[in-house]
Amino acid sequence: MAEPKGRRRSGTTKIVEVPQVDQYGHKQPQSLDMEVAVLGALMVEQEAYGLVAELLKPESFYDHRHQLIYQAIQTLNAEQKPVDIMTVVEQLERNGSLEEAGGEVYVMQINSQVASSAHIEYHAKIIAQKSLQRQLITFASLVQTKAFDATIDVADLMQEAESMLFAISQKNMKKDFTQINPVISQVIELIQKAQAKEGGLSGLPTGFYDLDKITNGWQNSDLIIIAARPAMGKTAFVLSMIKRMAVDYKVPCAMFSLEMSNQQLVQRLMVNVSELSGEKLRSGQLAPYEWGQLDNRVRQLYDAPIYIDDTPSLSVFELQTKARRLVREFGVKAIMIDYLQLMQASGLNINSRQEEVSSVSRALKGLAKELNIPVIALSQLNRGVESREGIEGKRPQLSDLRESGAIEQDADIVCFIHRPEYYKIYNDDQGYDWRGKAMFIIAKHRNGSVGDIKLAFRNEFARFSDIETMIPLPNSHESDMGGRFVSPKMTAEEMAENDQIANAMGINDSFSDLQSAPPAYDDRF
Numbered sequence: 001m002a003e004p005k006g007r008r009r010s011g012t013t014k015i016v017e018v019p020q021v022d023q024y025g026h027k028q029p030q031s032l033d034m035e036v037a038v039l040g041a042l043m044v045e046q047e048a049y050g051l052v053a054e055l056l057k058p059e060s061f062y063d064h065r066h067q068l069i070y071q072a073i074q075t076l077n078a079e080q081k082p083v084d085i086m087t088v089v090e091q092l093e094r095n096g097s098l099e100e101a102g103g104e105v106y107v108m109q110i111n112s113q114v115a116s117s118a119h120i121e122y123h124a125k126i127i128a129q130k131s132l133q134r135q136l137i138t139f140a141s142l143v144q145t146k147a148f149d150a151t152i153d154v155a156d157l158m159q160e161a162e163s164m165l166f167a168i169s170q171k172n173m174k175k176d177f178t179q180i181n182p183v184i185s186q187v188i189e190l191i192q193k194a195q196a197k198e199g200g201l202s203g204l205p206t207g208f209y210d211l212d213k214i215t216n217g218w219q220n221s222d223l224i225i226i227a228a229r230p231a232m233g234k235t236a237f238v239l240s241m242i243k244r245m246a247v248d249y250k251v252p253c254a255m256f257s258l259e260m261s262n263q264q265l266v267q268r269l270m271v272n273v274s275e276l277s278g279e280k281l282r283s284g285q286l287a288p289y290e291w292g293q294l295d296n297r298v299r300q301l302y303d304a305p306i307y308i309d310d311t312p313s314l315s316v317f318e319l320q321t322k323a324r325r326l327v328r329e330f331g332v333k334a335i336m337i338d339y340l341q342l343m344q345a346s347g348l349n350i351n352s353r354q355e356e357v358s359s360v361s362r363a364l365k366g367l368a369k370e371l372n373i374p375v376i377a378l379s380q381l382n383r384g385v386e387s388r389e390g391i392e393g394k395r396p397q398l399s400d401l402r403e404s405g406a407i408e409q410d411a412d413i414v415c416f417i418h419r420p421e422y423y424k425i426y427n428d429d430q431g432y433d434w435r436g437k438a439m440f441i442i443a444k445h446r447n448g449s450v451g452d453i454k455l456a457f458r459n460e461f462a463r464f465s466d467i468e469t470m471i472p473l474p475n476s477h478e479s480d481m482g483g484r485f486v487s488p489k490m491t492a493e494e495m496a497e498n499d500q501i502a503n504a505m506g507i508n509d510s511f512s513d514l515q516s517a518p519p520a521y522d523d524r525f
Contacts, residue, residue: 029133030062034123039066040114041123042073043084043107048117049077052124060131068092068101069110085111135168159317166320204251204334204374207244209466210453214442215413218334218374222446223365225340225407227379227396228417229386233438234378235260236462237417238336239269242306245334247273252305252332256319258342262310266301272463273297307332315344316363327371335371337364339378340407358406365410379407381416394423398443414444419457438464 038056041048058071072091076083089107092098101107143161146152203217218224228234238255245251257265271281274297280286286294307326311318319337326332337343343360368375381400388394396416401407408414418441420426420434427433440453456467 028062028137029130031126031130032063032066034126035061035063035066036110037114038120038123038127039069039073040110040112041117041120042070043088043111044114045117046083048120049073049083051117051121053077055121055124055128060127062130062134065100065102065106068095068097069107071095072097072101132168139164139168159315159321162321163317204245205249206241207248208241208440208453208455208464211440211442214449214451214453215445216448218376219412219447220372220374221369222374222412223361223368223410224374224376224413224415225379225401225411226376226415226417227381227401229381229396231422232417232419233457233459233462233464234417235265235268235338236272236457236459237440237464238338238376238378239265239272239462240464242336243269243272246304246306247300250305251334252307252330254307254309254323254326254330254332254335256314256322256335256337257308257310258312258314259338260310262308265308265310268462269301269306270294270298271461273301275461305330305332313342313344316360319343320363320367323367323371327373333373335367335373335375337375337377339380340364341380361406361410365412394418394420394425395439396441396443408444411444412446413442416441416443437467440464 038052042052053074056070058067058074061067061070069088069092072088072095073083075095076087076091081087085108089098089104092101092107098104139161142164143157146157146160203215203219205212205217206215226234226237242253242255246253255265260268267281270276274281274294276286276290276294280290281294307330309322323332323335326335340360341357344356364375364377379401381396384400385394385396396418398408398414401414416439418439419437420428420439421436426435436457438455438457440455442450442453444450454467455464457464
């Protein structure tokens with residue numbers, strides 16, 4: 001008696017369902033003849049496996065019997081054993097799946113239909129293409145089913161759908177080997193571009209001269225972790241950097257803040273550029289000249305290519321969706337995240353908080369590679385720092401990264417912000433005065449050197465800057481100006497604008513007359 005259509009018998013007792021059509025009568029994408037041809041070729045020629053190993057996985061085959069046979073061939077090759085009819089049958093027996101795979105007779109039938117491995121790579125590509133089509137059909141069917149479910153949030157479904165589609169594309173994306181010659185040409189071109197830039201930076205300038213000197217700027221596809229204990233100034237550092245990158249160098253930047261609202265962030269950025277204390281801005285108690293100073297300084301933030309997202313409890317999938325749009329529509333060149341431990345890995349099967357942080361870390365590195373831009377994520381440190389004594393004891397270490405060692409592994413650069421002054425340590429063993437200063441520590445640098453950088457820190461202005469740029473203004477009446485400092489690396493326009501403010505305050509010393517100042521920072525790039 002003939003078997004019912006769409007069913008096959010494996011061995012003598014087991015019947016396996018093989019759905020041939022979907023609910024609309026569409027035949028599932030498949031090419032059984034190609035599957036037989038590939039399996040037969042693999043049992044005829046030992047070297048044939050190397051041509052298809054990267055293209056095909058067991059699940060690439062439509063027929064379940066073929067999946068089991070390919071899995072046996074895969075195992076034999078991994079163990080460097082010969083592949084023929086007898087060894088494949090033996091391996092299927094060891095796997096306990098010989099009968100399910102159609103038995104010894106079926107394996108012999110496959111082998112008898114193929115004489116050589118000619119065109120095996122072409123046949124394998126067709127099988128892989130059919131497999132991808134089936135994955136897309138399954139994906140579309142699942143999304144359609146969930147879309148009819150009124151209990152599922154549409155926004156969550158969209159994020160899940162994008163995540164699933166991205167996973168399918170990544171799984172099926174194959175990149176071939178590249179001979180070294182074209183890569184050499186690409187690297188030489190990058191070196192020539194770096195030479196064309198003043199200062200020789202190959203990446204994005206951060207606005208901190210010594211930092212750029214070590215890193216050559218933030219590099220594309222890098223995941224950069226900036227970690228510190230609370231109140232060390234992580235957000236202040238990122239805002240100081242965004243101001244330099246977006247305002248001074250016109251580099252489009254995006255900031256994802258999971259801790260502060262966009263109004264709070266912008267207010268801190270206004271404090272940074274206006275050099276007026278946050279208390280004054282929050283209270284609105286400004287003197288007339290301070291209103292003029294605020295207006296003059298904040299004007300530079302208008303139309304700056306800075307994009308802020310303050311979505312709380314941001315998930316990895318939301319970040320990926322928004323980041324792709326920012327890069328595609330607004331040309332964003334760098335993404336900052338404040339901070340990593342507040343992100344969620346929703347939609348993934350996570351058993352612990354450590355696994356969740358590890359998943360977030362891996363996803364951020366993957367996003368940096370996918371978009372080919374630097375991703376800068378702030379991170380918390382554990383309390384181990386607080387229990388250690390002395391300036392060296394308080395110095396952060398890689399082992400202090402909170403909740404997951406995966407952060408250290410995934411990151412291309414790991415940096416720490418350390419302010420001894422916060423711990424009431426004002427001088428180190430060499431007598432260096434740490435008041436108003438911070439140590440920026442590059443503890444890991446996958447493609448370069450590590451080292452310590454001294455930065456000036458003004459807590460009332462939420463601002464970091466290069467130490468050598470901070471020179472007190474002669475006769476500046478610091479008590480009236482909120483302790484203002486003047487940077488000798490200012491541009492001519494900044495100097496002229498400060499002269500106007502100084503004149504309005506009755507200060508005779510001209511900013512532009514500081515003859516001893518070194519060349520402007522902008523001129524180094």
